[in-house]
Amino acid sequence: MxxxxxxxxxxxxxxxxxxxxxxxxxxxxxxxxxxxxxxxxxxxxxxxxxxxxxxxxxxxxxxxxxxAALAVALIDRHERELQQRLLSGPPPLGPGASPAERLDAFYAAMLDLVDRHLHLALAAETGAARFRTGAYAFWRAHLLVLLRAARVPDPHGALAESLLAPLAGEFYAHLREGGLTKPQVLAALHELSHRVMHQPQ
The missing domain is CATH 1.10.10.60 (Homeodomain-like)
Structure with a gap:
């Protein structure tokens, strides 16, 4: 549940x-x-x-x-700071904004983290290792909370997992190597957010 x-x-x-x-x-x-x-x-x-x-x-x-263990320890520092902002920071990233606004803010903050520390993300998140980290479980739980608050059905958590998939370091590196800029990637994530949360652009 x-x-x-x-x-x-x-x-x-x-x-x-x-x-x-x-x-x-x-x-x-x-x-x-x-x-x-x-x-x-x-x-x-x-x-x-x-x-x-x-x-x-x-x-x-x-x-x-x-x-990989070294990279996990290094990126953990940055992830913990973002986790605290999600839990108790000012809106829209923290509590107090609508679920759609918080998902937009989450994507912006996560993309900043991945962009700044891509070398660590690539080393820490090799293959299935990404899904075993405590941080991944945290991000997944956060998205489940937002989806529930927006009354978007996700009974098995597959939608939350799908929303996290574009934030993988390897995928972001692939997009950047393909010529996309960081603002273009963020715009695509916000489009995804609005469609999932049923919010007009």
Whole structure:
């Protein structure tokens, strides 16, 4: 039942960690973010990250088994901020606007996130891994809430999943490589939003 939908944060708060572990984690993530941005995630090895962070490979692999895990940790920072804005920020992204306005705002905010951090999205969301992240579950639950509020039937959640599909990093990269600009992609998403929510342009 959609009435039972809850919108959880992507993941529970991390457990407290030792000061030296926290320092190592911060160095690893800073090194990975810099290297991924400079060279692209697929061209950076785990050894490159360990060397740049000044940590041993064992230290790196214990926390992050591969590049995808590093990318997930990095993009998680940005996703958590957006999640908080959806839950308690000002409308139209946060509560207080109509479902159609909130879906438009969600698409705009998500496209900004994907556009700014496409190199991370491409590394983190490889294949079916995208659907196993806590963030994906959060976005799906949010869309189910909006559809329910707009009285748009989606008994099996397939419509919510379909609305999320255009936000995949690989799909966005495909559109941009095909010559579409970010405003053109956003305009198409808003057209989709209006049609689903039965709102006139």
């Amino acid at each position: 959609l009435a039972d939908v809850r919108v959880p944060l992507a993941d529970p708060a991390p457990r407290p960690e030792r000061a030296d572990a926290a320092r190592n984690r911060a160095r690893v993530l800073a090194a990975a973010e810099r290297l991924f941005a400079e060279h692209g995630a697929t061209r950076v090895s785990m050894e490159d990250v360990a060397r740049s962070a000044g940590v041993g490979k064992g230290t790196l692999y214990r926390r992050y088994p591969d590049r």
